[in-house]
Amino acid sequence: MKAVKQFLRRGAASFLAAALLCTAVLAAETEKTKAEQRREDLEFLYQTxxxxxxxxxxxxxxxxxxxTLKQDIESRLETESDVEFLLDLIRLTALVGDSHTMISVGGAAEFRCYPFSLILRDGGWYLSTLPAAEQSSLGKRVAAINGLSMEKVLEAFAPLLPADNPVMLARRFRQDCQxxxxYEYLGLAKAGEALTLTLEGGRKLALEPVSYAALQEAELAYLSDRITKAPAxxxxxxxxFAKPLNQNTYYIQYNTCQEAEDLSMxxxxxxxxxxxxxxxxxxxLLDLRNNGGGSDGVVWPLLEVLRSSMDRGCELVGLIGPATFSSALINAVEIQEMGGVLAGESAGGSVSHFGAVQGFSLPNCGARGQLSSKYIDLNTLLDAxxxxxxxxLEPDVSLxxxxxxxLNGRDTAVEWLLAHRxxxxxxAYPDAPLTRGRFIGQLYEAAGSPxxxxxxxxxxxxxGIEWFLPALTWAKGAGxxxxxxxxxxSAARSITWQEAAVFLTRAAGEDKVPNPAADRRGxxxxALAEGGHRDAVTRAWDLGLLxxxxxxTKTPTRAQGLEMAKALSALLK
Structure with a gap:
């Protein structure tokens, strides 16, 4: 089992090969012009x-x-500012469409900001930071920015934001919206002019751009200051950490996929x-809502404890949200693999995704970023x-x-879970491909879960944590x-119709005699006759189990698996 765990385990972020980081050796014998340096950075980013x-x-x-975009960037290397060049590089990198692969904003250029920030709640964008003089507008919903609806603004930002799903896109926008x-690069605002926020109800706020240093010195008001208490x-x-919430519910908060120095997992x-x-x-409750990743294998000792608890009748509920990402996303799908339920909001991470990041820096401008090193296909690694x-990744229960x-210091999801026992x-995902492990689980239930x-x-x-583990043990023991x-x-592999027929006929037993008049006509x-296992396929067909x-000609679905299991259950009665 340890060897299997290691297959999913990913280490913390590492650096790329020495060629990507040893930038000092790239210095030329003669000093390069800024345009030449930018061309070198652009080529290094794109090709290497x-x-x-x-x-x-x-x-x-x-x-x-x-x-096409690279050629467009090359045409303005001599004329654009450092900020514009960095944004060009960010846009080129965002074309990858990978939430893990990106260039960091800042560090290689001096950006200016508008003194505001937003929070996404109740399907809308609300002001969470403003100049102190405008604090009466904190918590108000923003309907438009410079005359564009929030949907249009987010659509305009999208080419610069590394995201592989809408949840992460919104999260990236929130990080960069100020x-x-x-805004100037995208043509949403004129250089140096104020940004106009239109609030729900029609009121407008005009915010002037300031340097980052000036923003640090500005007198700002925060919506978070109005929160006078925090939930447990x-x-x-x-x-x-872990603690009981009441006599029935035990709560575990898992905030980063790393081991604490003072307390091993x-x-x-x-x-x-x-x-x-x-x-x-x-x-x-296993709370992953604040977990942005790390190494997905760290949590396995805890999952084994929770698997044992589930076997004794305890229900496992994983909590996810927009900040659930990377390795934590994998852990959330593993909760479903255990038979647990996910509650909360859709995660920022995608079920299958590029990941296992490595760092890089560009040789001249100093921009730094990270790059995925592999594709993590949970579609084939886990039945869930x-x-x-x-x-x-969507929750099973949306909360x-x-x-x-x-604002009232309450945890919407947890309070609902405490009130609903x-x-x-x-x-169900009825149209999802039927895996070998899930089908054995369905047959086990059809046989009465002995x-x-x-x-x-x-x-x-x-x-060692799968919900269908007892079914596999039963199926192996029963031949x-x-x-x-x-x-x-290979429990996570999609099953073929021929394999399904073999499992069905073995589960039915040798004493069941087909009755063509009652079981099957035609x-x-x-398509069934192809692919081997002809005897088992013919018998399963004649028994009415298919x-x-x-x-x-298509892979069986989960719904079809349930239909076959139902037919088996009827046959066994």
Missing amino acids: VLVENHPDVFANTPESEFL IADI TAAADAYY EDFAALVQADLDAGSYDRV GAGRGVTA PQTLADT EKLAQK AVDGELPPFQDSF IANGAADGTF PLPA PEQADF
Whole structure:
């Protein structure tokens, strides 16, 4: 099992090969002009960083668009400002369409800012920072910026923002929405002029751009200052902590995918185990809403404790939100793999995504950034990720934080969970590809979920936390699923109709005799006859265990798996 865990484990961010960082050796014998230095930086970014080191740089944008923008940037190397050049590089990098691959704003140029910030709540953008003289407008909803709706402003910002889903796009916008140079670069504001915010109701605020240094000295008012109390689940200055919220609910906050120096994850998991053993909790909340990533394998000792608790009847609920990203996103999908439910808001991270970042810097302007080094395809690594691809991870139970609760120091999601004790359920995703592991789980339930007695995990490539782990043990012990010669099973791989037929007929037993008049009418479809296992396919068809109207040229879906399991259950009665 340790070897399997290591397969998903990713280390903390590292630097690229020495060629990307040892920039000092690039100095020429004669001094270069600024345009020459910029050309060198541009070429280094495009060719060495993106083309040669990104795992699939043209996955989302064709090469022709990169080259067109690169040529456009080259045409103004001698005339544009340092800020404009940096924004050009940021825009070129954002074409990758990868939330992890980016160039940092700042450091290589002096940006100016407007004195405001926004918070996204209740489906709208609200003012969270303003000059003290305008503090009466804090908490007001912004309807437009310089006459453009917020949707249009976000659309205009999108080419500069590294994001692979709308949730991350909004999060990146919130981080950069006050940068005056971006509005000017995008043609949303005239150089040096005030930015006009139109509030809901029609009132307008005009904000002048200032330097970052001046902004630090300005007298500002903050919406957060109006919050007089914090919920028990407020983000703590700790890697992780745990405590009971009441006699039924145990709460764990996991804020970064790293081990604390003063408390290893093994020791922390042991403390959680002791608390769970001593209490009578029927629900555990694992909060990933403040976790932006790190190394996804760090949490495994805790997941093993929670798996044991679930086996004793405790419900696991993972909390996610826009800040849930990278390794924490993987951990959230692992919660679903365990059979747990996700609650809260859609995550900033996508189910499948580029990641495992490495750092880089450009040789002349000093701009720094990070680059993905691999594609993490949870669509094929975990049953819970099957069929979802590069899309924001959605909660099974949507519980968005409201602005009113934020200002009143209340945690919308947790308060709802404390008030609702009913058993929660995952989203069905009926059209998702049916995996081998899930189908065995469906057959196990169709057989009445008999008690299992065997080795856990039953196959070498089992993670040891899957919700269908008892089903795999049952299937192996009953001779329904034997696995490969090397002891693996490939539970996350999509099942074929032929494999489904083999599992079905073995589960049905040899004593079941087909009754064509009652079970099936018509010949075996040609698509089923191809691909091997002809005897099992024919018998499953004659027993009425395969759906008669299915398109057998396509991969079975979860809904079709349930239909086959239902047919098996009826046959076994």
